[in-house]
Amino acid sequence: MTVFVQNLINGIISGSYYAVLGVGLTVTWGVLKMINIAHGDFYMIGAFMFYTFSILMGFPVVPSIIIGIAAVFILGMVMEKFVLAPSLGRGKFGDTPFILTLAIGILLQNIAQLTWGEKNVGVPYFNDAIFQFMGLTMAGQRLIVAAVAMVTLIVVMMVIKKTRFGWAISATAQDTFSATLMGINTKQIYMVTFGIAAGLCAIAGCLLAPIYGINPWMGGSIQLKSFVVCIVGGLGSVEGSIVAGLALGIIESYVTQFLGSGWQNVIAYALVIVMFWFRPAGIFGKME
Amino acid sequence: MLKISNLNAYYGDVQVLYDVNLEVNDKEIVTILGSNGAGKTTLMKTICGIETKRSGVIEFQGENLMKVPAHKLVTKGITLAPEGRHLFPELTVKENLLLGAYAFKDKRKINDTYDWVLTLFPRLKERLIQYAGTMSGGEQQMCAIGRVLMSNPKFLMMDEPSLGLAPNIVDTVFDVITKINKEKGITIVVVEQNANIALQTADRGYVLENGVIGMSGSAQSMLESADIQKLYLGL
Amino acid sequence: MNKNNILIFYEKSKSNAVISLIFFAVLLIIPAILRISSYRNESYVEGVLILCMMWAAMTLSWNLLMGYMGIWSLAQQVFFGIAAYTSAMMNYYLHMSPWLGFIVGPLCATLVGLLVAIPVLRLKAAPYIIIATMCLAEIVRLIFINLVDWTRGELGFWQMDAFNNILGINFNGADKIPYYYLIFIIFAAITLVCALLAKSSTGLAMKSIRDSQEAAESLGVDIVRTKIKVFLISAFMAGFCGVFFAHYIKILTPTDVFGPSMMTELIAMNVLGGIATIRGPIFGAFFLTLTMETLQGIDSYKLLIYALILIITTLVLPNGMLNSSAQFISWINKIKNLRLNKKVPLTEFSESG
Ligand SMILES: Nc1ncnc2c1ncn2[C@@H]1O[C@H](COP(=O)(O)OP(=O)(O)O)[C@@H](O)[C@H]1O
Ligand SMILES: [Mg+2]
Numbered sequence: 001m002t003v004f005v006q007n008l009i010n011g012i013i014s015g016s017y018y019a020v021l022g023v024g025l026t027v028t029w030g031v032l033k034m035i036n037i038a039h040g041d042f043y044m045i046g047a048f049m050f051y052t053f054s055i056l057m058g059f060p061v062v063p064s065i066i067i068g069i070a071a072v073f074i075l076g077m078v079m080e081k082f083v084l085a086p087s088l089g090r091g092k093f094g095d096t097p098f099i100l101t102l103a104i105g106i107l108l109q110n111i112a113q114l115t116w117g118e119k120n121v122g123v124p125y126f127n128d129a130i131f132q133f134m135g136l137t138m139a140g141q142r143l144i145v146a147a148v149a150m151v152t153l154i155v156v157m158m159v160i161k162k163t164r165f166g167w168a169i170s171a172t173a174q175d176t177f178s179a180t181l182m183g184i185n186t187k188q189i190y191m192v193t194f195g196i197a198a199g200l201c202a203i204a205g206c207l208l209a210p211i212y213g214i215n216p217w218m219g220g221s222i223q224l225k226s227f228v229v230c231i232v233g234g235l236g237s238v239e240g241s242i243v244a245g246l247a248l249g250i251i252e253s254y255v256t257q258f259l260g261s262g263w264q265n266v267i268a269y270a271l272v273i274v275m276f277w278f279r280p281a282g283i284f285g286k287m288e
Numbered sequence: 289m290l291k292i293s294n295l296n297a298y299y300g301d302v303q304v305l306y307d308v309n310l311e312v313n314d315k316e317i318v319t320i321l322g323s324n325g326a327g328k329t330t331l332m333k334t335i336c337g338i339e340t341k342r343s344g345v346i347e348f349q350g351e352n353l354m355k356v357p358a359h360k361l362v363t364k365g366i367t368l369a370p371e372g373r374h375l376f377p378e379l380t381v382k383e384n385l386l387l388g389a390y391a392f393k394d395k396r397k398i399n400d401t402y403d404w405v406l407t408l409f410p411r412l413k414e415r416l417i418q419y420a421g422t423m424s425g426g427e428q429q430m431c432a433i434g435r436v437l438m439s440n441p442k443f444l445m446m447d448e449p450s451l452g453l454a455p456n457i458v459d460t461v462f463d464v465i466t467k468i469n470k471e472k473g474i475t476i477v478v479v480e481q482n483a484n485i486a487l488q489t490a491d492r493g494y495v496l497e498n499g500v501i502g503m504s505g506s507a508q509s510m511l512e513s514a515d516i517q518k519l520y521l522g523l
Numbered sequence: 524m525n526k527n528n529i530l531i532f533y534e535k536s537k538s539n540a541v542i543s544l545i546f547f548a549v550l551l552i553i554p555a556i557l558r559i560s561s562y563r564n565e566s567y568v569e570g571v572l573i574l575c576m577m578w579a580a581m582t583l584s585w586n587l588l589m590g591y592m593g594i595w596s597l598a599q600q601v602f603f604g605i606a607a608y609t610s611a612m613m614n615y616y617l618h619m620s621p622w623l624g625f626i627v628g629p630l631c632a633t634l635v636g637l638l639v640a641i642p643v644l645r646l647k648a649a650p651y652i653i654i655a656t657m658c659l660a661e662i663v664r665l666i667f668i669n670l671v672d673w674t675r676g677e678l679g680f681w682q683m684d685a686f687n688n689i690l691g692i693n694f695n696g697a698d699k700i701p702y703y704y705l706i707f708i709i710f711a712a713i714t715l716v717c718a719l720l721a722k723s724s725t726g727l728a729m730k731s732i733r734d735s736q737e738a739a740e741s742l743g744v745d746i747v748r749t750k751i752k753v754f755l756i757s758a759f760m761a762g763f764c765g766v767f768f769a770h771y772i773k774i775l776t777p778t779d780v781f782g783p784s785m786m787t788e789l790i791a792m793n794v795l796g797g798i799a800t801i802r803g804p805i806f807g808a809f810f811l812t813l814t815m816e817t818l819q820g821i822d823s824y825k826l827l828i829y830a831l832i833l834i835i836t837t838l839v840l841p842n843g844m845l846n847s848s849a850q851f852i853s854w855i856n857k858i859k860n861l862r863l864n865k866k867v868p869l870t871e872f873s874e875s876g
Contacts, residue, residue: 035650086838095595095649099794099837102787107830114823164390171376171387178374180338183362183391183439220783224661227654235650262669269658269665273642276655 002135007253013142015249016149017204021222022229022241023156024197030173030236031193032084034094038105039201039226040219045108046072046202047209047218048116051123061126069202076198079104080191088190105219112216120215145207152203153242160238169193173236221265228272234281289314289443289475290335295344297327297334297499304330304340305499312443317469317476319486319507321520322496328479329371331496332447336361336368348443362391365442369449371479373432377421381412381431384420388438398438405434408464426457433464444468445477450485458482462489483520487511495520543802547711550576554700569699573771575812576710577764582792582804583717584760587753590798591721593733594750595649597786598639598656599761601663602632604780606762607769608667611680614770621686621770628769629762635663636758640751647736657783664781679776686770702771709767713760718801720756729753730799791833797843806845 021043028036049068053059059067083100090096129140160166171179172189179186204222212218229248233240248268255267290312297305304327312318322328334340337358346353348366361367376384385405389398406413409430415423420431429449436444446465450458462485468474480486487493487507495503495516503515510516553572557565585599609631610624619627639659646652667674686694686705694701720726728749731739740746769775779785788811796807814832818825836843840850 029650035653083834083838087841090841096837096841098653099790100834102790103830103833103837106787106826106833110824110826110830114827167379167383167387168390170379171390174376174378175374177338177370178376180358181336181362181368181370181374182387182435183359185357185359224657227657231651231654262665266662266665266669269662272658273655273662276642276646276651 003257006136007257008250009136009138011250011253012246013146013249014252015246016146016153017208018225018229018248019242019245020149020152020200020204021226022233022245023153023238024200025226026230026233026236026238026241027169027193028197029230031169032088032094032097032190034084034088034097034101036101036197037098037223038101038108039197040223041105041108042072042076042198042201043205043222044112044214044216044219045075046205047214048112049202050206050209051116051121051214055123065206068206069199072202073195073199077191077195080194084194085187085190109216109219116216118216120213122213123210125210141210145211148203148207152200156200157238225268228268231272232275289349291347292335293345295334295342295346297330297340297342299340303499305334308344308501310494310501312475312477315469315473315475316492317465317478317490319490319493320477320479320496321481321483321486321493323481326496327499328496329447332368332370332445332479335445362439367436367439367441367443368445369432369436369447371447371451373428375420375428375431375435378419380417381420381423382416384431384435385438388435391439397440401438401440405437408437408467409434426453429453429457429461433461437468441474443475445479447479448481449478450480450482458485465489483516550707554703566697566699569703571812571816573699573703573706575809576706577767578788578792578812579805579808580710580713581761581764582789582808583713583801584757584764585789586793586798586804587717587720587729587757590793590800590803591726591733592729592750592753594643595653596639596643596656597653597783598660599757599789600785601639601660601781602636602758602761603765603768603785604663605635606632606765607775607780608674608680610766611683611769611775612673614683615680621684621766622689624766624770625763628766629759632758632762632765633755636754637751640754644747644750660781660783660786664777667777667781674777677776677778679774681774683770683773706767709763713763714801714805716756716760721801725749725752791829795833795836795844797846800846803843803845807843810844
């Protein structure tokens, strides 16, 4: 029983990050109508930024994280403005922006490799405490990380549902032409949305860095996981991504328990294929 | 109020409008008639600066609009209710209406306008929390007109507001057009294929054929014109 | 009006066939020229050209799916890898001749092609296809890593046998010529099949599927059959390249042959040259392989330059380097207009939306 609960908790913790990453990707799809294959690389850059500010420059943890996230947010906006914006809408589903994100991914990996080297680097835990509770073991680090993810998700939901800016995002996603007529600067919305998606990656990157370590190639598997989350949740659906992210985390945690970590990702990806077979639009997506 | 001279418009390399000249005076209702594919929708979009490449001069109250980005028009009092309504299908009716006032910040004024719009279209009151995409065509059209009115426009363009609507709803829509013109002094351009009702409502009319302005004149004279009767009124 | 040279080069005419004949003839005699010219490093040049031809053949095979049919399947490296692994494992465990690999490998690749095609058939929107095929590819990679007892996991296989000598041709020597001509034959055959396929009725069906599945259906195109057929052909071709790779490079690891980086290169090569043409992928593959080879000295900046080339070409020449005649024409016109406009007053142009 405790093993069961322990797995559940571990699953929710990692799942909350899949949710954060999936939400960024799904919002990008909803607004810009393109899929971003450099998503995982923004996650990686976020982690390196945190490493740079906290370890190399000696800033305290919280300011380092905030600066790191801000830097990636700006980087995302710059990439959108100068690389993606000129190509948006080209091709049937946005093939051209898709290819460009591929190039951005290579670019970011190479820059990271040149700047920080290929070796794995680490940052210390924010908190070394271990909590024991009714036979469950919880590292303080993981609790902090989970709390931040939850807060992030709630803030994102609130912003989208309740603020003027969130409305503008929804309006742009649903009908760019109308949104322009309403006085929404849709190009700016594109840019900021992409920046926010990158920023969400950075949040995940910074907070998970102490647990998983940092290297230029760390974005790869995260990339595919984020894809899985937003497909299973239904492309464009924020709620769907949150549910799918948590579900993925929990399933993975049980699979790891029973089959070993080698097979954990196989199951995740196989799920997508099964999903496609029975319900191509995802749990929360609309059927075509 | 609006003066268009030598307006040309292109989709890529394909020219759709040729040297269009058009003038709309203060507080007028002007209708633009023309068959399918004549370029009416293109003219609306081009005035707003959306989608097309354009050359020529568009003047609004003495100001050149050619350099004004599309999303700034609504703050100048220009707005378009596009063909096919283009509501935000997954937002509620209320959210759709409020987005019409997105560019404005004065809460009190927005609330007043909102109440006024709901008295114009009492049907919308019952639908406020429904998703816009799930309403009937007539209700959607009311929502679309309500939405553009939320910005308190001085100059309102409507692209085929009667398209696909039942006759009694078409009457409602044109009643509202007359009403907002008389009560609020909003200048209106209505693009229509339903020439009969459009000419009865409008003060003046233009005919657009193959991207060229063919005929223009007072609505009365156009109603009586033999050509118009033959081509657009089916008499 | 004197026509610009570039435009003449682009003009569609019978010269296309002549150009390709010349291209293949030159490739055919390059080894001879290298030897006559007493250039010392001939096997280096041949090695580079072998890679060029191999990547060109691979890109051509993917171009059938993505370029002609519009199916964004990102699992092409899997077909390559499966064939390579099949041949290598048969060789390692059963001491099968690498030549037989050319039969068994592509057949296995075709089988996997069928397995990939089936889930893809149910999906219409490109993003779904992209993600589904990426997941499939990753599943295969992870399976090959995890089934250590059979596949030797991350270690992979190396030192497979070279091709046995046949007809007195020695594949085991230091000389690269036998491999050069072997890949030349594979490359030429794949090019020919692609060209014939593109002109055939299947080619027409493929293009109509790309432009609109609904329209294709209403025209009586058997969508399922066409898609499966093209998947199988494409996988078969990739399989040939894979078997060649296994016994030429002689190192196989799951991450190299099943990981996403090979797919990235195929995309880049295809997009650079121009999709849905025969010359596009060939040009792209040669261009990128040669560029990367010349950049060997500044190894660490290679990927950076690679990414920049991709970004700039995609933005400036959206149809690829070889398919941009319209782009060039409009640039030339713009330049002409600029000159004219100095005398004639400007008409105001604004673009928006
Ligand atoms: N987005 C577009 N791209 C290219 N051509 C278009 C586009 N929209 C309309 N057209 C063409 O422009 C012409 C005018 O269309 P439109 O303005 O919609 O006519 P109307 O509204 O009078 O029916 C038509 O020939 C149509 O095919
Ligand atoms: Mg129209």
